[in-house]
Amino acid sequence: MTESAEPTHQSGTRSRKRLGYGEGREALLKAAVRVVGRQGLRHLTYRAVAEEAGVTHGLVVHHFGSRDALIEESLAYAVRVSLSSSLLEPGTGRPEDFVSGLADMVEDDADGQAYQYELLLEARRRPELLAQVRALYDEYFGASQRELARILPGDASPAFNRLVFAALDGLVLHQLTGIGDRADTEAALAELRSLLRTLGERAQDNRD
Incomplete structure (x- = not known):
């Protein structure tokens, strides 16, 4: 048809x-x-x-x-696309692989990223959208939690996971809006990976 x-x-x-x-x-x-x-x-x-x-x-x-159906279905579509290309869970447990390519993603999918922030704010005004927005973020939290558990076995608490994800979310927003640029994103990610590497080594030493 x-x-x-x-x-x-x-x-x-x-x-x-x-x-x-x-x-x-x-x-x-x-x-x-x-x-x-x-x-x-x-x-x-x-x-x-x-x-x-x-x-x-x-x-x-x-x-x-x-229009409401268009909004709800486009949000569901954005969720599917975003999760299929998520960089949060490479599955290796190596800090250097965590969110590798984040700056590229912001450049290559600027509209898709901006769309998610627009709907996040809209869900504050329209509670009927909140369930889908929460589902998106729950998937993000789950992916980052699993990868952090590989990097920091036994030491990746939900609160720490939320802190890490909030930092990543902020970096995306800053690069997207021009508050920061690609170099700022990459430098901050290097610091985050260094911190994760140090925490992982410390956890391994404590286990030994």
């Missing part, structure tokens, strides 16, 4: 696409994430998403039916 959009020949207007149902839905979710990441949640409209995706306004309405 396909949903077609009428082509347009007006000068300067983005050409419309013919998309399969599944392909069209994902393309619209990606477009919604880009719109929110670049312009903020208040600019998330059917027309903005349609323009970003290069399809008709009616196709967005067909797929989602309401």
Whole structure:
């Protein structure tokens, strides 16, 4: 089953696409994430998403039916994508591998990262979104907790895990907004890995 959009020949207007149902839905979710990441949640409209995706306004309405549904489904999509590319759990237990590539991720997926912060703030105003936002962060906390337990067997408390994750979250936000830059992120991560390495060696000495 396909949903077609009428082509347009007006000068300067983005050409419309013919998309399969599944392909069209994902393309619209990606477009919604880009719109929110670049312009903020208040600019998330059917027309903005349609323009970003290069399809008709009616196709967005067909797929989602309401702006609330578009917000909720784009959040669920962002959660899936973010977790599939999470750098929190390389699985090696080596401090040098922990969140390797974080600065690259911020540069390569700036819209996706900004989208998550926008929805985090929106959940403060719209409690119905809080469950999905919490689910996202619970997954993040779980991944970092498991990796820290490999680095610091027996010494990675939930409170320490939350402290580490809060530092990482802050670094992402700072690089994303320009408060810090890539070099600042890398330097801070080097300090964090050095701390984890020292704590791991100390824990190993105490066990011996």
